Amino acid sequence: MSFELRETFDSVPWTVYFWFFFGFQYFVYGQLVSRLISQLPNYYVYYGTGLLIIMTFNVASWSGRRFVEGAHEGRLRYILSLPIRRGELFLEQLVVGLIANIVRIGPPLVFVLWINGMSPPMMLTSTLVLLSMSVGIMGIMISLSFIAFKSFDIYSAIVASMSAILIRFSTILYPLSFMPSSYASVARFNPLTYGADLLRNVLNIDVSQLLNPGISVVVVAAVGISMLTLGMALVPRTLEGVRSS
């Protein structure tokens, strides 16, 4: 695993990019846009947590995409030929992805929570929420890898479209009560809505605007577990059935 991690983190510019993306969005865009919004008190804090969800989505997508790229580049093919069980291989990829997520999301998360005066238990719980979401998102991206074996362009387009749709039709940037009813009815089926609301519940931000935390916990856990299971079932079939180069 250390070998995989070294490969992942040798690409320092990516980690710096994720932190830069957060800093720029939070301090420039977040500051400016929250001045425009008067209906939601303290939108800047609301936006900061939403940004963490967006980052989680991007970083987890990146990890899933890296898995697919590994297959294309021949790295996975090599690993598949080594005496490692397929289940272990998948879990290792998942753990590497999670560690990458922690390294890339951890500092911005701690920073946002610290400047908003959050307690260590809140920090720990919110980290767990974000990691659960990461597992689900990575599971989705890896499960979709079979598309990439037909066309990497189609895979990239689908992932980009999914990102655009899932983030906009969710409570990441605006609460459910502010959405037109047609948008809100779509957003209620979006797992990111439950993840975003759960994170804000944990952090005690605008609780009156949020979905029931019990339901959110169930949805986030169910999506994480089901996507992980789906990924574990699909990946070996996808990889072992893929055409040799």
Added chain:
Amino acid sequence: MDSAVETFGLTKSYGSAKAFVKALDGLDLKVRQGEILVLLGPNGSGKTTLLHLLSTVLKPTAGTATVMGYDIVKQSLQVRETVGISFQEPRGFWRHKPYHILSFHAAIYGLSGEERSKVVDQTLKDFDLWPSRNKKFMELSGGQGKRLEVAKLFVHRPSVAIFDEPTAMVDLDGKRMIWDRIRGLREQGSTVIVATNEVREAEYLADRISIMKGGKEVVTEGLRTLKDSITGGDVVEVGVSPAISSEALKAISDVPGTVRITQVSENMLNAFVNRSEDWLPRMMASVQSLDVRITSIRVSEPSLDDVFLHYTGKEVASIHA
């Protein structure tokens, strides 16, 4: 156990009903323990797919195979512990250095500490990679990358070593070095399977050659047997004095093993025969009574290209196109 590898109706198909490809079509093949078997076939003949199935990178659609007695589907982990594969294209950990790549490979196969360092250092030196050991994989030349890909198998020396086009992209000196090392691997007890498009490579390495076409094995034999199997494959150029008479021509044509005679000049003919070593004494005996003096004899046996053409209908040169 005579066979290191045995396949039973091994089949691998890809794609949907619209674009269905049967890469391997009910292959039955045996690889003897301790031999070098070379798979020779045009692109798309199923060589790479077979190697990927034997190393459990892919799963068969139907049929199965055993490697050192382990089933590739039911005992895939044990198969992976037994087999090592060097892939056709050197790809993988782009940001790592050759030393780390070989060290990781050695660690996976249970080498540790000083022993691992010693083996890795020696392998890097054996494959002329020592000066490049601290370059990143992505900075290596095509030939260096390929040598690194091949070198992995010399770190753990598997019982069954599989090489997919081991000298593609490698210069002439490098080719000879890799061939010698592969033969050395066999001498140390490994069974070796090599897939190639290169006739010289096949001739240099093979104990037996398996010619594949359309996902099936066409023939598997030693090089000598394959050459002998071509009817009229040996060409004997016979010089005679005085000029060839019709009587002499008929006598030579009637020698058992003669397939065809072509008169090149009044003192020279080409005989296309089976097994020239058997045919020549018979021919000499039959012309002796005719008062014909044989002035020269030159024998050329069929090349592996001729064998390939005979069995596949394709010239080896055309498969590189």
